[in-house]
Amino acid sequence: MSTSAIAREILIVSIARLLRGTRHVAVGAASPIPAAGAMLARALAEATDEPRLRISILGSVEHNFFTNGSAELFDCAGQGRIDAFFLGGGQIDGAGNVNLVGVGEYPEMKVRWPGSFGSAYLYFTIPRVILFREEHTPRVMVKSVDFISAPGTSAPDVWRKGGPYALLSGRGLFMFDKDKPGFRLESLHSGQTLAEIRDATGFEFGHDENPPETAPPDAPTLALLRGRVLDELHETYPDFAAGLRAAIHGTEPQEITR
Amino acid sequence: MSTSAIAREILIVSIARLLRGTRHVAVGAASPIPAAGAMLARALAEATDEPRLRISILGSVEHNFFTNGSAELFDCAGQGRIDAFFLGGGQIDGAGNVNLVGVGEYPEMKVRWPGSFGSAYLYFTIPRVILFREEHTPRVMVKSVDFISAPGTSAPDVWRKGGPYALLSGRGLFMFDKDKPGFRLESLHSGQTLAEIRDATGFEFGHDENPPETAPPDAPTLALLRGRVLDELHETYPDFAAGLRAAIHGTEPQEITR
Amino acid sequence: MQDDLDRLAAYVISGMRVAVPVDYGGVPMALTRRLITRGEARDLHLICVPTGGLQVDMLIGAGLVAMVETSAVSLGEAGGAPRFNNAVRSGEVRMLDATCPAIHAGLLAAQKAVPFMPMRGLLGSDVQAYREDWKVIDNPLAEDADPIVLIPAIHPDVAVFHAPMADRAGNVWIGRRRELAAMAYASGTTLVTVERIVETDFMADETTAAGTLPALYVTDIAQAERGAWPHGLWGTYDPDSAELRRYAAAARTAEGFAEYMATTKGETAP
Amino acid sequence: MQDDLDRLAAYVISGMRVAVPVDYGGVPMALTRRLITRGEARDLHLICVPTGGLQVDMLIGAGLVAMVETSAVSLGEAGGAPRFNNAVRSGEVRMLDATCPAIHAGLLAAQKAVPFMPMRGLLGSDVQAYREDWKVIDNPLAEDADPIVLIPAIHPDVAVFHAPMADRAGNVWIGRRRELAAMAYASGTTLVTVERIVETDFMADETTAAGTLPALYVTDIAQAERGAWPHGLWGTYDPDSAELRRYAAAARTAEGFAEYMATTKGETAP
Secondary structure, rough: OOOOOOOHHHHHHHHHHHHOOOOOEEEOOOHHHHHHHHHHHHHHHHHHOOOEEEEEOOOOOOOOOOOOOOHHHHHHHHHOOEEEEOOOOEEEEEOOOOOEEEEEOOOOOEEEEOOOOOHHHHHHHHHHHEEEEEEOOOOOOOOOOOOOOOOOOOOOOOOOOOEEEEEEEEEEEEEEEEOEEEEEEEEEEOOOOOHHHHHHOOOOOOOOOOOEEOOOOOOOHHHHHHHHHHHHHHHHHEEEHHHHHHHHHHOOOOOOOO | OOOOOHHHHHHHHHHHHHHOOOOEEEEEOOOOHHHHHHHHHHHHHHHHOOOOEEEEEEOOOOOOOOOOOOOOHHHHHHOOOEEEEOOOOEEEOOOOEEOEEOOOOOOOOEEOOOOOOHHHHHHHHOOOEEEEEEEOOOOOOEEOOOOOOEEOOOOOOOOOOOOOOEEOOOOOOEEEOOOOOOEEEEEEOOOOOHHHHHHHHHOEEEOOOOOOOOOOOOOHHHHHHHHHHHHHHHHOOHHHHHHHHHHOOOOOOOOOOO | OOOOOOHOOOOOOOOOOOEOOOOOOOOHHEEEEHHHHHHHOOOEEEEEEEEEEEHHHHHHHHHOOOEEOOOOEEEEHHHHHHHHHHHHOOOOEEEEOOOOHHHHHHHHHOOOOOEEEOOOOOOOHHHHOOOOOOEEOOOOOOOOOOEEEEEEEEOOEEEEEEEEEEOOOOEEOOOHHHHHHHHHEEEEOOEEEEEEEEOOOOOOOHHHOOOEOHHHHEEEEEOOOOOOOOOOOOOOEOOOHHHHHHHHHOOOHHHHHHHHHHHHHHHHOO | OOOHHHHOOOOOOOOOOEEEEOOOOOOOOOHHHHHHHHHOOEEEEEEEEEEEHHHHHHHHHHHOOEEEEEEOOOOOOOOHHHHHHHHHHHOOOOOEEOHHHHHHHHHHHHOOOOOOOEOOOOOOOOHHOOOOOOOEEEOOOOOOOEEEEEEEOOOOOOOEEEEEEEEEEEEEEEOOOHHHHHHHHHHHEEEEEEEEEEEHHHHHHHHHHHOEHHHOOOOOOEOOOOOOOOOOOOOEEEOHHHHHHHHHHOOOOOHHHHHHHHHOHHHHEE
């Protein structure tokens, strides 16, 4: 068994840190790493007397706090009752714009993705939207998205309670500064260099001269993750939990997708 | 037992006639005579192969077709799914305006009634609104209402799918002509004269030189009313049904309130 | 000694906008009497969803109300609401006369986090004429003239209601009375009294979940048996018509009202 | 021989706006396959509430769809929707790209009989930029500049969905899936397939009534066991992931799709 955190665990721990102090986190349907991060944040909050964290996992029956149909998530977000949410993005640019629609010229795009889902609303309403995409390559992290499903920032007269908070990829963690606007590299995941990350990123971003490595979890946190959190995760994402367990025990390659 | 219809039965039969051809009738909570009229209309429709009439009685558990809270009645009306409804009115004027708020100058009126309820919406949405008020005196049937809870007619550019259809009182039946706009006396209830009705009415109305008497029900209709309809009515309005039964059997005064 | 009802009542502070339910929809009368006994929360702005009854009349009679937004206030079969009618005539409370769907529309706007809801009807009524906060615009999507009323969002500070039961997680069973959920969605704080607290998790079963207001929207809960009395509670008990009539008769005068309130203890009612 | 599914399918006529549910919300796949077999209703305008899946992909693959209004179309875990993606790239179907709450808002406007619903967000997105039917106005109730988007009412001609059960009176059990009720409220015609028809009256009991779409809104019902297959039906059966993957692989080409459709009979599925 690996005694230090593996790459996926670093992502989970990073997410848990970003969720610190939140009361209600919503997670998309097929998002096991964000869900695991939220579960770890909940376990840590309970251990430290912080307010209990509520986790809504869309499409899950156990983690469903809604009874008013599929519009309730959006109503709930609009009411300010959801503090954090995750968005992916076929393309993400340096202004925090997200593209979930496709590549090329709209509407007859050369690559068509599913569509914008609720992003064009949730990005405006949820204070901490965490952009999470493991693949960190120039085709994902682009200079300018081909289609803005949801814009990173808005003019001052536009009603906006939320927006991008951080960008977490397989290479590093960036925080978003809406006044600039732009991303600033907070830390590099183990094994990454600044030069590599720059080459993989189509947009400019701020950074220290020698950005730190993403901090690994301390021993109690890692134990919590590998114990209670993995058990909880298993109920909703059995395949992912089993795979993560195998990776921790060194029975499968540890490298995450880039 | 009275073999001819008593006054309250004439009202019920008149309402049933006004509801002919409707599919869904909504009735207010404390409205036994409109409810009885609707039940009679339903029984008559069934006997003649007309489409089944649905009756929603507000506040009733048995006659409730709604599951979406107290807003659903209004949504349902807006969607065009309710064909007929009843409105009372502390004051009703010749333009079909209805006042449910009070007498005198708003807001510190010398007489305050409960308020407008849903009238300011339902009067615009339900095609056949039947104004029903047994008391027919100059203080109810006024020249001009002190407060318009809901107007009888609207300018041509105003969205309006419904409005006053008829006015039924203890003295007679009037039909509303929105093009005029105004009421026309259709028939006098038994024992009423045109002169009496004019004296009791604060507004001008159209009429024939010798208006007919409100037609009594034929024998099968009266039998249906005194049989099945009275039984159905008993489930929702036991006190009213018992009183009506007693009146039919001549064990209490037959006169209705004027 | 401070009990659960006191804990709930303490959330209500002078000047707050308080959403209250229709008389057959779960009126928190035990909590209402407690608010009156405490007498601390004054100048309340009541929002009746969409009409009011005994609760509103009592709070007005006790002098705790500055403003009432409602489509109607009455005691139903027991007649007009005497303290309400008196307070309106004397100008003691300010009225925002509405119509039922306009109140629902205002709450819906808050639920949807939008500043207004458009609404049909209303035009040409004095209900609309006297509401300076409502605005008539020309429908921006229509080619021809098409006036329509915009109802501003109603954001109650607190919603209060009584329900048959809650579970240990704080989920509340509301059945078909979805306007109670609408009140909670729109409000910053939601206080619920219930007949009983049960061990079953309402959210764990699709059948009960369908009629449940999730704990997410519920700030605090207190048990109050027969907590809607003398109003009824759907599916649980009927209104006490005799008591409503007794109140209606007593409350015709301020003295009669005071006497009634001093001698009637709701919490220990049958 | 004409059966119940044919009777339902016959309500759907070329050019109609058809509201369809999200892939976990009760997708009427048996009815969808029947529409495809019949092939009579063409040039359909699909409205996904709020996203689409296999049903949308199949109807597009069968050439029955002219326009899709949706927040997304995908096969979930099985990947992208191949016939949809292909049709969009080739311009074969016209897209009205939306975002989930905008579709809910349009249906809500129809439910409320208003011409539009205001909605926050959207501004500065290309979702909004490409929607000529949406209109940005300055909030008429605000003192300062406050742009807001108006979403026009969506009035589907017909709503179709699959549910666990209906009763003899035509009431349909929808549980928490209230977007199915929203679809029905907004639509002129509502067609429902169900796993089974039961003798209990859902409206007679407060517990079941809370999760019931009343018969008032339901035009016609047909029984179709496993009628959502290979999608799942909440509380009843899980999605058939293997079958969804099999479809996803087959439908990468028009020929593969045709072959799949010719050899897969949903109604006799396990």
